[in-house]
Amino acid sequence: xxxxxxxxxxxxxxxxxxxxxxxxxxxxxxxxxxxxxxxxxxxxxxxxxxxxxxxxxxxxxxxxxxxxxxxxxxxxxxxxxxxxxxxxxxxxxxxxxxxxxxxxxxxxxxxxxxxxxxxxxxxxxxxxxxxxxxxxxxxxxxxxxxxxxxxxxxxxxxxxxxxxxxxxxxxxxxxxxxxxxxxxxxxxxxxxxxxxxxxxxxxxxxxxxxxxxxxxxxxxxxxxxxxxxxxxxxxxxxxxxxxxxxxxxxxxxxxxxxxxxxxxxxxxxxxxxxxxxxxxxxxxxxxxxxxxxxxxxxxxxxxxxxxxxxxxxxxxxxxxxxxxxxxxxxxxxxxxxxx
Amino acid sequence: xxxxxxxxxxxxxxxxxxxxxxxxxxxxxxxxxxxxxxxxxxxxxxxxxxxxxxxxxxxxxxxxxxxxxxxxxxxxxxxxxxxxxxxxxxxxxxxxxxxxxxxxxxxxxxxxxxxxxxxxxxxxxxxxxxxxxxxxxxxxxxxxxxxxxxxxxxxxxxxxxxxxxxxxxxxxxxxxxxxxxxxxxxxxxxxxxxxxxxxxxxxxxxxxxxxxxxxxxxxxxxxxxxxxxxxxxxxxxxxxxxxxxxxxxxxxxxxxxxxxxxxxxxxxxxxxxxxxxxxxxxxxxxxxxxxxxxxxxxxxxxxxxxxxxxxxxxxxxxxxxxxxxxxxxxxxxxxxxxx
Numbered sequence: 069x070x071x072x073x074x075x076x077x078x079x080x081x082x083x084x085x086x087x088x089x090x091x092x093x094x095x096x097x098x099x100x101x102x103x104x105x106x107x108x109x110x111x112x113x114x115x116x117x118x119x120x121x122x123x124x125x126x127x128x129x130x131x132x133x134x135x136x137x138x139x140x141x142x143x144x145x146x147x148x149x150x151x152x153x154x155x156x157x158x159x160x161x162x163x164x165x166x167x168x169x170x171x172x173x174x175x176x177x178x179x180x181x182x183x184x185x186x187x188x189x190x191x192x193x194x195x196x197x198x199x200x201x202x203x204x205x206x207x208x209x210x211x212x213x214x215x216x217x218x219x220x221x222x223x224x225x226x227x228x229x230x231x232x233x234x235x236x237x238x239x240x241x242x243x244x245x246x247x248x249x250x251x252x253x254x255x256x257x258x259x260x261x262x263x264x265x266x267x268x269x270x271x272x273x274x275x276x277x278x279x280x281x282x283x284x285x286x287x288x289x290x291x292x293x294x295x296x297x298x299x300x301x302x303x304x305x306x307x308x309x310x311x312x313x314x315x316x317x318x319x320x321x322x323x324x325x326x327x328x329x330x331x332x333x334x335x336x337x338x339x340x341x342x343x344x345x346x347x348x349x350x351x352x353x354x355x356x357x358x359x360x361x362x363x364x365x366x367x368x369x370x371x372x373x374x375x376x377x378x379x380x381x382x383x384x385x386x387x388x389x390x391x392x393x394x395x396x397x398x399x400x401x402x403x404x405x406x407x
Numbered sequence: 408x409x410x411x412x413x414x415x416x417x418x419x420x421x422x423x424x425x426x427x428x429x430x431x432x433x434x435x436x437x438x439x440x441x442x443x444x445x446x447x448x449x450x451x452x453x454x455x456x457x458x459x460x461x462x463x464x465x466x467x468x469x470x471x472x473x474x475x476x477x478x479x480x481x482x483x484x485x486x487x488x489x490x491x492x493x494x495x496x497x498x499x500x501x502x503x504x505x506x507x508x509x510x511x512x513x514x515x516x517x518x519x520x521x522x523x524x525x526x527x528x529x530x531x532x533x534x535x536x537x538x539x540x541x542x543x544x545x546x547x548x549x550x551x552x553x554x555x556x557x558x559x560x561x562x563x564x565x566x567x568x569x570x571x572x573x574x575x576x577x578x579x580x581x582x583x584x585x586x587x588x589x590x591x592x593x594x595x596x597x598x599x600x601x602x603x604x605x606x607x608x609x610x611x612x613x614x615x616x617x618x619x620x621x622x623x624x625x626x627x628x629x630x631x632x633x634x635x636x637x638x639x640x641x642x643x644x645x646x647x648x649x650x651x652x653x654x655x656x657x658x659x660x661x662x663x664x665x666x667x668x669x670x671x672x673x674x675x676x677x678x679x680x681x682x683x684x685x686x687x688x689x690x691x692x693x694x695x696x697x698x699x700x701x702x703x704x705x706x707x708x709x710x711x712x713x714x715x716x717x718x719x720x721x722x723x724x725x726x727x728x729x730x731x732x733x734x735x736x737x738x739x740x741x742x743x744x745x746x
Binding site: 120126127128288291292295304305310311312313316319321322323324325326327328329330331332333334335336337338339340341342343344345346347350351 | 459465466467627630631634643644649650651652655658660661662663664665666667668669670671672673674675676677678679680681682683684685686689690
C-alpha cells in the first residue's frame with residue numbers, strides 16, 4: 069500500500085493519442101498533513117474533454133503538464149483521514165486523476181450517499197455528464213413539447229441523458245450514433261424515437277427523413293460530418309448547445325476549403341439561430357443542487373436509464389481512452405481501479 | 408398626380424448589384440377601395456437587408472419577384488383616405504417600397520406624431536434600425552457596466568445606436584468603421600471610446616490595442632475580415648448578436664479554404680460564447696413599445712444622436728443603394744422622394 073501507481077502525460081499527441089503519450093510511474097504515498105484525506109481510487113471517469121488537456125493550445129482549462137498525472141474525476145474510498153468530516157470507509161467524489169491513491173484536502177471532496185447502489189453513477193448520470201446534459205438541453209436548448217431534438221453521440225454518457233430528458237419534456241427525439249448496435253440500444257432501451265447510424269453512406273438523407281419537421285434543438289457533441297448533415301435541417305429559431313466536438317479533437321490542422329465560417333454565420337442570421345458553448349461547472353456550478361434533485365428522482369423512478377462501459381485496471385486506462393476518442397466505448401466509460 | 412413612378416427589380420444581381428438590376432416604370436394610381444388609404448412617399452429607407460431580397464436563395468423572407476416593386480420602409484403622407492382613422496395630411500410609417508405612391512390598408516399603417524421635428528427619424532433611430540440596435544444589444548448582448556463592447560459598421564444606422572446605448576450602460580465602446588471621417592465622427596460626435604478604421608493595413612493590431620481587456624460583446628453587422636480580427640479577441644462568455652453580414656452579401660460563392668467552420672464552433676465551445684442571429688420584428692415585435700418609450704426619452708434628452716444621409720429623388724435610389732453596400736453612405740441612408 070505504500071506504492072502509488074500513476075499514469076502521467078509522457079508526451080503531447082500530434083493527432084490521435086497513442087499509448088506512447090502515456091507512462092505509468094510508481095511513487096510513494098505522501099504523509100497526510102492536517103485536514104488531509106488519503107483516497108483509494110475505486111473508479112476513474114474517462115471523458116472526451118481530457119484530449120484537450122493533453123494539448124498545450126489555448127483552451128478553457130490549463131493543459132496537463134508533461135510528466136504530471138492525467139486529470140480526471142474519480143470515486144474513491146477514504147483510507148486515512150485527518151479531516152473531521154471524513155472517516156475511513158467513506159465513499160467520496162473527487163478529482164484525483166489517473167492514479168491508485170491521492171491525497172486531498174477534505175474541503176475539495178463530496179461525500180456520496182452510502183445508499184447509492186452503484187457509486188460510479190456519480191461519474192455519469194448523477195455527475196458531470198448528467199449535469200452537462202441537463203443544463204445544456206434545458207437552459208440553452210429550451211426544448212418545447214412537440215419540437216424535434218437531435219442528439220449527437222446519442223449512446224454516450226451525455227447524449228443518452230440529453231435524449232431521455234427531451235423525451236420527458238414531450239419532444240420528438242432523434243439520436244445519432246456510430247453503429248447499428250448503439251442505434252438499436254438508443255431506440256429500444258432509451259426510448260428515442262429514432263437513431264441514425266452516422267457510419268451509413270446515406271447518413272445525411274436518413275437524418276433528413278427522420279426529421280420531417282426539421283430540427284429545433286441540436287445538442288452538439290461531435291461536429292465534423294455529423295454537423296454538416298444537421299446544419300441544413302436546422303429550423304428558424306433553432307438552438308444549438310455546443311457541448312463537445314469530438315470529431316475534431318485530434319485534428320492538427322484545419323480541414324481543406326472552401327471556408328464555410330461565414331456560411332455558418334449567415335445561416336445563424338437568416339434562421340435566427342442561437343449557438344452557444346458551455347462548460348458545465350464554470351457556467352452552472354451554482355445550479356448543481358437543482359440538477360441533483362431532479363436526476364435522483366428520475367433515476368429512482370426508472371425514468372432515466374444509464375449504461376456504463378467498465379474497463380478493469382488503471383493500467384488499461386490509456387487504451388480505453390484512445391478507444392473512447394474512436395467511438396469504441398458503448399455507454400459511459402469508467403475504469404475500475406479497485407473495488 | 409395620376410402617374411406613379413416605381414422602381415422594380417429588373418434582374419437578379421450576380422455579385423454586386425448594378426444599375427441594370429433596377430428599372431423605373433410608370434403606372435397609374437389605383438382607385439381606392441373601402442378602408443384603403445392613398446399614400447405619397449416622403450422618405451424611403453435604404454437598408455442592407457434589401458440585398459437579400461434581390462436574390463432568390465433561401466432566406467428569412469421571400470425574395471422580391473422580378474418586375475415587382477422593390478420593398479422598403481417609408482414615411483408617407485396621406486393623400487386620400489377611405490379609412491376612418493386616417494385623414495388627408497396625416498404622416499404615417501408604412502412599407503410602401505420604392506415608389507411615389509402606394510395604396511395601403513389602413514390597418515397596416517402607424518400614424519406618426521405631428522410633433523416629430525424630422526419624420527424620417529421613424530426610419531432610423533425611432534424605427535427599424537434603432538429597434539434592431541436596442542434589442543440586439545440589450546437582449547442578446549446583455550452588456551454589463553465595465554465590459555468592452557465592439558460595434559461593427561459603427562457610423563451606420565444600427566451601429567451608431569448600439570454604441571451609444573452601450574455607453575449609456577457604462578461599457579467601454581469601440582467602433583469599427585470604414586474611413587477616418589467616419590471614425591472621427593463616431594468618437595467625437597457619438598462619444599465612443601475609440602473607433603478603428605477597417606481600411607488600415609494594421610486594422611487587426613489596432614483593434615487588439617483598443618481592446619486591452621478583450622471583447623465581451625461584439626455586435627456583428629459586417630462579417631468577413633472584420634470578424635476575422637474580432638474572433639481572437641472574444642473573451643470567455645462573450646455574446647455575439649448577429650445582425651448583419653454586409654461583407655458577404657454580394658458573394659456568389661464561398662471563400663477559399665481552409666474551412667474554418669469547425670474552428671469557429673470550437674472557439675464558441677472553449678470560450679463558452681453565445682452567437683445568435685435575430686430578425687428584429689419577427690423576434691421582438693411584441694416589445695416595440697418598450698423600445699419606443701426608451702428611445703424617445705433618450706432622443707428628447709439628447710442622449711442619443713442620429714445622423715441621416717439624405718439622397719434626393721426616387722430615381723437616385725438604385726445608385727444610393729449600391730453605394731450603401733460599398734460603405735459610401737455616412738449615417739442612416741434615406742431617399743427624399745417628396746417634401
